[in-house]
Amino acid sequence: MLAHLVESAFRERFGTEPCVVRSPGRINLIGEHTDYNDGFVLPAAIERSIYVAAGKSDSDVSTAAALDLNESFKFHSLVPLPVSQGGWRNYILGVLSQLKKLGVDLSGFNIVFSGDIPVGAGLSSSAALTTGIVFVLNEVFDLGLGRLQMVNIAHLAEHDFVGVRCGVMDQFAALMSKAGTATLLDCRSLKYEHIELDSSEIEFVLLDSGVSHELEESEYNDRRDSCERVATSLGVRSLRDLTADRLRAPSAEIDEHDFMKALYVLEEIERVKTGAEFLRQKEFGDFGKLMFESHGGLKEKFLVSCEELDFLVELAIGDPHVLGARMVGAGFGGCTLNLLRKGKGRGFAHRAGEMYLTRFDKPLKCYEVQIAGGTELVKPG
Ligand code: GLA
Numbered sequence: 001m002l003a004h005l006v007e008s009a010f011r012e013r014f015g016t017e018p019c020v021v022r023s024p025g026r027i028n029l030i031g032e033h034t035d036y037n038d039g040f041v042l043p044a045a046i047e048r049s050i051y052v053a054a055g056k057s058d059s060d061v062s063t064a065a066a067l068d069l070n071e072s073f074k075f076h077s078l079v080p081l082p083v084s085q086g087g088w089r090n091y092i093l094g095v096l097s098q099l100k101k102l103g104v105d106l107s108g109f110n111i112v113f114s115g116d117i118p119v120g121a122g123l124s125s126s127a128a129l130t131t132g133i134v135f136v137l138n139e140v141f142d143l144g145l146g147r148l149q150m151v152n153i154a155h156l157a158e159h160d161f162v163g164v165r166c167g168v169m170d171q172f173a174a175l176m177s178k179a180g181t182a183t184l185l186d187c188r189s190l191k192y193e194h195i196e197l198d199s200s201e202i203e204f205v206l207l208d209s210g211v212s213h214e215l216e217e218s219e220y221n222d223r224r225d226s227c228e229r230v231a232t233s234l235g236v237r238s239l240r241d242l243t244a245d246r247l248r249a250p251s252a253e254i255d256e257h258d259f260m261k262a263l264y265v266l267e268e269i270e271r272v273k274t275g276a277e278f279l280r281q282k283e284f285g286d287f288g289k290l291m292f293e294s295h296g297g298l299k300e301k302f303l304v305s306c307e308e309l310d311f312l313v314e315l316a317i318g319d320p321h322v323l324g325a326r327m328v329g330a331g332f333g334g335c336t337l338n339l340l341r342k343g344k345g346r347g348f349a350h351r352a353g354e355m356y357l358t359r360f361d362k363p364l365k366c367y368e369v370q371i372a373g374g375t376e377l378v379k380p381g
Contacts, residue, residue, distance in 0.1 A: 288324025
């Protein structure tokens with residue numbers, strides 16, 4: 001549907017045949033705020049995606065149109081400078097700027113995109129956009145980039161150009177996921193393993209608090225600063241290289257707020273490793289318990305949850321059909337991810353919706369999750 005929409009909107013607007021690409025949002029089963037500490041994460045791509053139609057223009061001027069927002073802008077492909085308050089525009093310019101750094105100067109092109117990933121819900125719509133853009137440009141201009149190179153370009157577009165000092169998880173999840181699996185990723189070596197998720201036994205449901213986090217840039221970067229301060233003062237490259245004993249040693253002299261955040265990260269890295277083994281063994285109940293623990297850490301130690309998310313996780317803890325639940329993504333709002341035995345999701349979402357309305361006087365959106373593959377070509381140009 002959306003693929004056809006962007007395709008026909010492109011044709012109508014620019015009069016040529018576009019290349020069309022799908023790039024997915026992601027959930028993260030466990031391993032939050034561990035990626036930029038060189039730790040492990042366990043994301044999976046979802047069916048909700050951004051669809052990008054693109055083709056060359058006949059000059060050096062490029063045009064990009066965001067169908068859902070009914071906005072478009074023109075830019076010079078050779079001079080990608082950030083636009084103040086530019087929103088989605090900077091994700092596109094960020095990709096161009098990274099390509100330029102690699103010595104790739106593109107002539108003009110046109111882009112139309114649309115998607116069904118809720119923005120600000122912690123499902124990584126921004127990485128879906130950057131990865132979709134680099135993927136489609138790779139096709140249109142035949143750049144010969146490999147997927148891992150594209151991960152890097154999309155990551156730096158966000159990190160260096162947009163200025164959210166994010167880790168590599170989201171871009172990696174978009175480009176490297178495999179349908180029906182979660183990806184255990186070592187964010188230092190980028191070694192990864194696809195772990196089968198048995199869709200005949202379990203399902204995932206997302207409950208959207210409706211609190212839009214819009215990547216609280218300064219809060220996110222603050223968390224990262226805390227982690228880096230601890231690593232630096234203990235003389236390691238990143239928190240990945242620390243043990244809890246070393247962190248707790250009296251000689252460590254770490255500020256108590258930083259200490260709690262670092263402790264959360266060390267514990268979460270361990271949870272990912274244990275959780276991956278539970279998934280391999282299909283011990284979903286045990287995996288679910290780790291999700292609850294992860295949320296506890298994000299709430300009490302890393303301080304990135306909020307009242308609405310905590311309420312939703314409490315509901316999940318009290319519901320006999322939910323195996324595990326936690327906030328997903330950067331935090332400060334967005335969704336909780338709930339793991340249930342097959343067929344139990346809808347009923348739970350309904351019960352949660354009623355209680356959420358009573359408590360916060362606002363509706364709760366619920367998304368069923370289909371685990372999908374990574375960024376892909378839908379139609380060649
Ligand atoms: C955002 C960032 C990721 C990661 C998560 C938290 O989604 O883009 O790199 O840090 O937050 O796990």
